[in-house]
Amino acid sequence: MATWKLLLLQDSASPLMEQLSFFHDHTLLILVIITILVSQMMSGLFFNKLTHRFLLEGQMIEIIWTILPAITLIFIALPSLRLIYILDETNNPTISIKTIGHQWYWSYEYSDFKNIEFDSYMIPTQELSNFNFRLLDVDNRMVIPFLSQIRMIVTAADVIHSWTIPSLGVKIDATPGRLNQTSFTSTRSTLLYGQCSEICGANHSFMPIVVESISPSYFIKWISKMIEI
Secondary structure (H helix, E strand, O other): OOOOOOOOOOOOOOHHHHHHHHHHHHHHHHHHHHHHHHHHHHHHHHHOOOOOHHHHOOHHHHHHHHHHHHHHHHHHHHHHHHHHHHHHOOOOOOEEEEEEEEOOEEEEEEOOOOOOEEEEOEOOHHHOOOOOOOOOOEOOOEEEEOOOEEEEEEEEOOOOEEEEEHHHOEEEEEOEOOOEEEEEEOOOOEEEEEEOOOOOOOOHHHOEEEEEEEOHHHHHHHHHHHHHO
């Protein structure tokens, strides 16, 4: 989860987030190189009075500073397009989960199993335990098995919400009257925190998301317990 000293992205918990982190680092490196080169040229022009007869009027320099930015954009665009198509893929999901955004809580339906539906509310500050995170923990977590393909079907009951887990690389709008779909795979057993990322009303900041990623064997036990309830 994010902490006060975190400067970059959260540690990835899915292959998709790993690819997003690689693309972030790749683009950041290009931006650093461009910034250094431009800063060096500007400091040379301003402080060292660097001038050249071909710098202001020269066909070759015009060609160079037109072609180089185009090549740079290609190096950014191709990985970006690849990532867009990877994020949209849904391959033979193991489990389908439907999540519905409300003002101001989430509800989950495990449509592959019988009668597993529950609401997920933020735990009020006065009811927090010592191990809970303020404004982030919920009373009922969404539980998934790790190393399994999860398909999320997302919608809303009232206004537009956004179901977001940064460490999974998932951010999808919950729109009333529309079913949006995404998929992800958790690579480890952990707790994953997120929040609604769409301004949805007065209590927008009080509808967190907690995903509990556990082993498939424990997930089967959890499913059996939920069915009995």
